[in-house]
Amino acid sequence: MGKYLAALAVSGPLYMILLFFVETNTFWKLKTRFADFWTKQKLATCKVALVPEDQDVAKEAKMIQTNLGQLCEKNPLVVKEMSKIYVKKVALLAVNKVSFTVQAQECFGLLGLNGAGKSSIFTMLTGEKPITSGDAFIKGLSISSDVGKVRKWIGYCPQFDALLNFMTGREMLVMYARIRGIPERHISVCVDQIVDDLAMDTYADELVKTYSGGNKRKLSASIALIGEPALIFLDEPSTGMDPVARRLFWNAVGWVRESGKAIIITSHSMEECEALCTRLAIMVQGQFKCLGSPQHLKSKFGSGYSLRAKVRSEGQQEALQEFKAFVDLTFSGSVLEDEHQGMVQYHLPGHNLTWAKVFGILEQAKKKYMLEDYSVSQVSLEDIFLSFANPVPLVKGEDQQEQAE
Template sequence: MSHSLPADIISAENLTKRFGDFTAVNAISFTVRQGECFGLLGPNGAGKTSLARMVFGLSPRTEGRLTVFNQDISDHSREIKARLGVVAQEDNLDPELTVLENLLVYASYYRLPRSIARERAFEILDFMDLRSKANAVVDELSGGMKRRLTIGRALINRPELLILDEPTTGLDPYARHMVWQRLRQLKESGTTVLLTTHYLEEASHLCDRLIIINQGKILEQGVPEDLIDKHVGQYALELGVSPDMQNKLLHWSSEWLKSFQQIGDDLVLYSDNGPAMADDLNQRIAGEHLPVSYQRLRPTNLEDVFLKLTGETLHGVRGGFEKSYEER
């Protein structure tokens, strides 16, 4: 029996956004399937927010094609927005109203009957673990509580597509993980999620698929685990060794290597067989008394993929020369 693929909720073809002479989004193409969490991963200024603003109809595209729910966003903005929930990067709650009042005021924008609005508001308060704060003024809330309220407010119209622009920026680890838990629950309930983030752990935890963006262009797209396997393999071996000694280590490890990065006195070796490579190198290093200031074997992650693709980390630290080896 054949199974049809989920429908495309968002479809973008050669989507471009310019501000004067500056191109913020440069001919980007992607699709978001029903029920998945799709990530836009990249550093600050990469074009993620500009892309998200086009999807929820706040910023017109310069060129290209963009449909949401199979409708052109330019021609059907009102109908599309009624089916969306949007969480902007900035805090736009009303600080002088209570938590409950913020939800009820937002519900009025969708012309929900007051009884239904109150019912949904309390459902959201329970879901976001904010029931005890229903009558608290927003200014009294912690940053994590405010963020949960902002996300909850976007659910008042029971959206089919939830768009989140950097939803956990500025949150402490506990608050961030609590938001992640709620977003996973939303996805499991069938809500489609479009997430912009520069947090690698966030993208790995939440995204079924993602695109990696830098300087307005897509560098790569796919399932996070597949991208890691494709570009850097399973393991990264980090070594502190002077640049004049690094070529010797590269020669010794060539049979194991998938790729590598040289960043000053740091050498990162990528391999699908990290433990064996580390054991072999340690024997050679000990045999020749090679000075190595530190060594760490770890699983690879999306930061390694971004570093390989750009020569920089997501936080702007420039790497060095990179070369790929054919697997033997």
């Protein structure tokens, strides 16, 4: 038995020491430092395109640089020059010195193409992956050094559903309510309320594995909202939802925001961003290209108006040609974007044009050119997004940025 006792005497303390290192996250810290060393070495080979920084983005970064302490006390989230580099065959800069704040009762939107760095920001803010450089503060606590304390303030709906197939939706909500520390006597009321708000009554007691994709997204969003965390991350939460469920979800997010919570949401739906976001940023290749409220971005980058007009069917071709000539003559620099079955769409330049002037001109032309109806609107948020989201390679390969995401 001597050799077995000797092996036990050696392996016992060895595994105890190993367990100590695991529990204190020593290996994770060493891995982070080792990764940071190699990322800095690899960064020298990463060619970053230098682009002029938007004035609003620079102003936000400067404000955080000079008033970091005060902002951390007042705001649920402060991000200071946060960057993420993935080390593979080449250094891949997924997020490049992003700085922003999110206030209480604010819904902050992140817009960008696939691979722009939105999900990379979420993985760093939730502590899933380490921050390469910079830092972020939630309720005044640093994510880099206090990630365990930070997570109790966070609600997170990931891009891909992380659900247990052999539990019902109601059971999962009860489980997360207990994890959130909601008193047992209040759990049933909280769960019933959120099930009712998102119209999940009919399938709340069925196994998750029987859910459709849209219903799984509703459950994931419900888990993020339950317990009223101070900061809520929603990564494309309404993907796959039907229109009714999406509208109910928007209402629920609006109520949560008005209760004093801070929300960060990513979405490819411009309609959703306009309905929910009080401020938003458009990301391209890991950088913020613009920052502000939807109306501010429309006023700053969406110069001009969009005109849609439909000519009556009687004598349509002749009247249509006359109306097109009238628009070209009256609105210098106008661009015909679409023409189909008597309907035309123009982009009117915004120089020296006001709403009153445009409507006044078109009201006078309505009878003369047999217009059945017309509409004038600002350039949409989607048009502004498309103008920024021009895929220009940031590093050696265009597909490498998508791979990083």
